[in-house]
Amino acid sequence: MVLILYMHEVSPGVRATLLTAAALGINIDKKIGVDLINREHFGASFTKRNPARTVPSLEDDGFIVNDSHVILPYLADKYGENDDLYPKDLQKRSKVNYILQFDNGILFPVLYSIAMNIYKNISKEPTEKDLDAAYRAYDILESLLDNHSYTAGDFLSIGDFSVITTMSSMNHLVPVDAKEYRKITAWMKMMKQLPYYHYNQDGLEKHIALLEEYRAKFE
Numbered sequence: 381m382v383l384i385l386y387m388h389e390v391s392p393g394v395r396a397t398l399l400t401a402a403a404l405g406i407n408i409d410k411k412i413g414v415d416l417i418n419r420e421h422f423g424a425s426f427t428k429r430n431p432a433r434t435v436p437s438l439e440d441d442g443f444i445v446n447d448s449h450v451i452l453p454y455l456a457d458k459y460g461e462n463d464d465l466y467p468k469d470l471q472k473r474s475k476v477n478y479i480l481q482f483d484n485g486i487l488f489p490v491l492y493s494i495a496m497n498i499y500k501n502i503s504k505e506p507t508e509k510d511l512d513a514a515y516r517a518y519d520i521l522e523s524l525l526d527n528h529s530y531t532a533g534d535f536l537s538i539g540d541f542s543v544i545t546t547m548s549s550m551n552h553l554v555p556v557d558a559k560e561y562r563k564i565t566a567w568m569k570m571m572k573q574l575p576y577y578h579y580n581q582d583g584l585e586k587h588i589a590l591l592e593e594y595r596a597k598f599e
């Protein structure tokens with residue numbers, strides 16, 4: 381197997397892919413940086429690879445898998461020594477799939493909107509609409525963590541990897557109030573203890589630095 385990851389280190393989806401690979405104990409053979417700032421992903425070559433023009437994009441022995449929410453299950457199913465991170469049991473799996481959908485459809489779009497407004501010099505701070513969407517997502521996540529130590533239940537899953545990378549960036553832009561969101565706060569603390577958490581932390585620090593670099597350009 382030869383795994384190639386097309387990436388940008390600040391991307392939450394890329395960080396979730398790296399966390400998943402680390403948890404599964406697999407090696408990404410080659411990491412190819414995609415220069416999102418200079419719109420390399422809009423070029424013909426990357427567009428052919430991923431018509432959505434987003435990272436991460438994974439290539440496994442020539443087979444292309446796009447979107448982190450598809451890449452994580454693919455890696456876990458294909459390379460997991462067991463099904464701990466992505467259970468084969470249909471009911472448990474549906475819980476994990478729900479978390480991946482929550483990140484893709486509800487949480488990540490809020491981060492994307494706030495970050496794009498910063499990069500495009502439209503708004504330095506989250507808009508009212510973005511704040512409403514952020515708190516709605518936080519309320520859902522807080523409920524999901526009620527009576528469970530992890531997002532999909534009482535087991536660590538690829539859903540946790542997907543959500544923690546987005547939430548850690550969101551926490552910089554719309555801070556999570558530890559009193560109001562006790563479960564989220566405890567879960568984020570627990571995720572930080574993972575021995576391979578640096579695969580999130582390294583890119584997260586670069587993401588925060590990039591966001592602040594662009595925020596400094598506002599009048």
Ligand SMILES: N[C@@H](CCC(=O)N[C@@H](CS)C(=O)NCC(=O)O)C(=O)O
Nearest residue numbers: 391392393433434435436447448449
């Ligand atoms: N649902 C996609 C979202 C990927 C995504 O939006 N990635 C961002 C980086 S964080 C990107 O490539 N943005 C480029 C652009 O929107 O032009 C996934 O999880 O892979």
